[in-house]
Amino acid sequence: MAKIIAGIGSSHVPAIGAAIDNNKTEEPYWKRVFSGFEKSQEWMRETKPDVAIVVYNDHASAFSTDLIPTFALGAAAEFPPADEGWGPRPVPVGKGHPDLASHIAQSVILDEFDLTICNKMEVDHGLSVPLNLLCGKKGPDEEWPFKIIPLAVNVVMYPPPTGHRCFMLGKAIKKAVESYPEDLRVVIFGTGGLSHQISGPRAGLINSKWDKAFLDNLSKDPVKLSKIPHLEYMREAGAEGIEMVMWLIMRGALGDKVDEVYRFYTVPASNTAVGHIILEPRKSARSSKPSARRSVKKAPAKRATKAKAKTRRAAASAKVERIRS
Amino acid sequence: MAREAHDYDDIPGTTVFDAQRARDGYPINSFCMSLMKEENRKAFKADEAAYLKQFNMSPEQEQAILTRDYNRMLELGGNIYFTAKLGATDGHSFQHLAAVMTGNTQQGYADMMLAGGRNVDGNRSRTGKHNRPALLTVEGSAGPKAAKAKASKTSSKTAAKAKTKSSAKKRK
Numbered sequence: 050m051a052k053i054i055a056g057i058g059s060s061h062v063p064a065i066g067a068a069i070d071n072n073k074t075e076e077p078y079w080k081r082v083f084s085g086f087e088k089s090q091e092w093m094r095e096t097k098p099d100v101a102i103v104v105y106n107d108h109a110s111a112f113s114t115d116l117i118p119t120f121a122l123g124a125a126a127e128f129p130p131a132d133e134g135w136g137p138r139p140v141p142v143g144k145g146h147p148d149l150a151s152h153i154a155q156s157v158i159l160d161e162f163d164l165t166i167c168n169k170m171e172v173d174h175g176l177s178v179p180l181n182l183l184c185g186k187k188g189p190d191e192e193w194p195f196k197i198i199p200l201a202v203n204v205v206m207y208p209p210p211t212g213h214r215c216f217m218l219g220k221a222i223k224k225a226v227e228s229y230p231e232d233l234r235v236v237i238f239g240t241g242g243l244s245h246q247i248s249g250p251r252a253g254l255i256n257s258k259w260d261k262a263f264l265d266n267l268s269k270d271p272v273k274l275s276k277i278p279h280l281e282y283m284r285e286a287g288a289e290g291i292e293m294v295m296w297l298i299m300r301g302a303l304g305d306k307v308d309e310v311y312r313f314y315t316v317p318a319s320n321t322a323v324g325h326i327i328l329e330p331r332k333s334a335r336s337s338k339p340s341a342r343r344s345v346k347k348a349p350a351k352r353a354t355k356a357k358a359k360t361r362r363a364a365a366s367a368k369v370e371r372i373r374s
Numbered sequence: 375m376a377r378e379a380h381d382y383d384d385i386p387g388t389t390v391f392d393a394q395r396a397r398d399g400y401p402i403n404s405f406c407m408s409l410m411k412e413e414n415r416k417a418f419k420a421d422e423a424a425y426l427k428q429f430n431m432s433p434e435q436e437q438a439i440l441t442r443d444y445n446r447m448l449e450l451g452g453n454i455y456f457t458a459k460l461g462a463t464d465g466h467s468f469q470h471l472a473a474v475m476t477g478n479t480q481q482g483y484a485d486m487m488l489a490g491g492r493n494v495d496g497n498r499s500r501t502g503k504h505n506r507p508a509l510l511t512v513e514g515s516a517g518p519k520a521a522k523a524k525a526s527k528t529s530s531k532t533a534a535k536a537k538t539k540s541s542a543k544k545r546k
Binding site for chain 2: 244281289
């Protein structure tokens, strides 16, 4: 059976991609951002997922306003990087998992989520920047270390789907993944945010207090997050901060209880507050059938706890915060 | 048709790209999408007014583009992810556009971001009716339970004070 083993929240600021592509990651401004993802890359190397469902949005790259699908799931075999006007980013062509993607589509549509299915799809920085942050720099001739299923969400035209709708879709995705017969370890990315506004006279808005409360409640009270109205996102987290609803698809796919493995927050990366979190579904206290697979897994689990403590400590020391007092 | 009123009209300095604006702004955003191709950028730069004719824009929309009035473009249905392509075609960084839209210098805008960005306090509501921080941050990470515990810890004096204050407000 396939299983969702973790959720990753990450900003997808385009300037981060540009900093990677132009080898600026060692500059102090950018080092502050990238240092927050070093432990996450270590976590990713240890976790070795088979597939990543990446919830992201397109930024007028592959989608214009000709068609505005609310949820568009990529079922293609390959996802080339989109030309964002000055050539595609020098990143790998994502390899898809058409079987699992089709299975998810079929399952969630019958659960009343009317997805658009994309059998041909190019993906922009909204997808590739978080993959870079978690997997490092990869050239066009290399491969991402897992298969990819993109889920593009309309958060550009108002109204995007509600937070509640996103949360429920996440739950439906979890159900879909768990009914897939092959043993696959799946992670799900929620990308975008955190607070930022890049349009109009109020551009430059950042609300660290609100961001922190959002991150806290991903594990403490996600249902509360799912009830935040759009007006509050825009007022508190900026007109473009509304894209944080995408994190709730990720959160919904993890089940009721989660453990926060790692968190990073820094202000700013160009116009945006950078937020990052890794969540793992809480292992149920006692499984009724201790299968052989479980006992094999025991040793790595111990290592994982050690790594967890390590990452937590690192998070505490690496916290680079420029929050206004 | 006149624009409908919306709750988000109250957010200051913000033009929400909603379904109606997406409809009105379709020519602007289609024009901006065309700038993804080098040959189109060249054609536009060679004769801007002539190039715009193929998109069936209103005269106001054409004017906003020709004068690079970025806030006006948003009001007329342009979306920032699209209009940013026009800025890039002019060879400007995004920070330049942000400075133009906020009426700041580019350095001033950059400094504001480095200092933690624009504060939300004082920037929540045009009418002033919604100046209070959102419930999410008031209850904060502690959640409702902890908030209650905190409240019981505060001295009865301050609690009483708060009570009289709120009741005084009600009477007003």
